[in-house]
Amino acid sequence: MAVFVSSRLHSYVCCLLFIIISQASAQPGFLDYFCLSDEGSFTANSTYHTNLNTLLSNLTSNTQIDYGFYNRSYGENSDKVYGIGLCRGDVKADECRSCINNSTVLLTQLCPNQKEAIGWYDKCMLRYSNRSIFGLMETSPLFYTLELVNATNVDRFNQVLDNLVENLTGIAAASGDSRRKYAAGNATATNLETTIYGVVQCSPDLFEQDCNRCLVDAFSRIASSGKISGRVATPSCNIRYENFRFYDEPSTTADAPAPSL
Template sequence: MAVVVSSRLHSYACCLLFIIISQASAQPSFVNHFCVSDEGRFAANSTYGTNLKTLLSNLTSNTQIDYGFYNLSYGENSDRVNGIGMCRGDVKPDECRSCINNSRVLLTQLCPNQKEAIGWYDKCMLRYSNRSIFGLMETSPLFYTLELVNATDVDQFNQVLENLLRNLTGIASASGDSHRKYAAGNASAPNIETIYSVVQCTPDLSQQDCNRCLVEAASRIENSGKISGRVATPSCNIRYENYSFYDQPSTTADAPAPSL
């Protein structure tokens, strides 16, 4: 009998462990995040903390917004909270709202009492602050990552990537509007991998600020010769891969092959 009980307990423990692992792996996680301590902290039961909870709960409540950009303020004076949520330009409205709502849960857990914080998923970004953050071009805090693997032909790859990012930057900044500043496309040349990329600014930026943000961001990754990279700031982000990672892009651009 003891053996049977032990076996059942073992089976239960294994099943429980499997469920825990499955649930944990199903939870989304940030690509990166920052808890910005420079703007101060708040107590859990403070007015600011209450206002933050209210803002994040209401951020995506406007279901008429179908273009993936949410901005909202709540509260008064020093207890006023400003929030921005933005999804990648190809993400559908329901998936966008889900991503941002998951973000608000995780970001407040990771940054439990900082007045300012920002986090990036693959498909959305969330940030909030006690200062005004609307219409400002900000490139800090930022992060960038690069794949360890080099392209087959580094020089040619770099040239094609530079052309592609330049074209997409022009489209996103010049053709975008107050709803969306986003472009996606791919480019290839003989003997190199096809490069797929998206670039995006928060649509509250001017054309000039969007262009400036993307140019500065691109400078951190475009000459690396790596087959994959991304850079993200509060105001804009860039990602490129050697495989297609986005759905139907809102606009496409094919970069010309470099002169060899």
């Protein structure tokens, strides 16, 4: 992220950025964020700024929603703001709302005047924009991480992981509905020393084929690495796998059959 300032303000701005980024790093479960400049910026106390604050303060106000997906819009014409909050499918309603509300505070600090921004926590995602983002399959911006440790049997591990993610992708895309497109499960195989636990999820406003395409594209970023854990997140979908169980009782489970060698 490039910041251009006059020399007079340079020290102050650098100090302020350091404080904000340090606060972000200290947030439990905070993963990554992007301030997107393509859609422009706004000035403090402008109509757009007021609309954004109004939208974010009311994003999770509907307590009847217990499935972790919030989407709202507020304002009119060029000052209209669209927002989406999405929690991992196993996260309880109160914890979900708390995660999204924390995200609204942090993301607006990290992106103080961009009209479009996105941020990911371990258990939720928040994004907002001045363009309609509902029902769009978008695979960028994205972030991904991979564990430095390799699996003991890389080829076997990759095959079992591929099979698991393929199974879960089919379940999330085909069996999900407009409230939740999520699947979690585990897989193991003979001569594989560890069980692989995985979660895949799409924004539930996607069509089945878009959900499937998003997950396939996302997984291609981390597939065949042979690493014992990894994750990738985009605006429209996310995938995570570990060698330990990291999710609560899933809404949908799938035990993938072991591949033949």
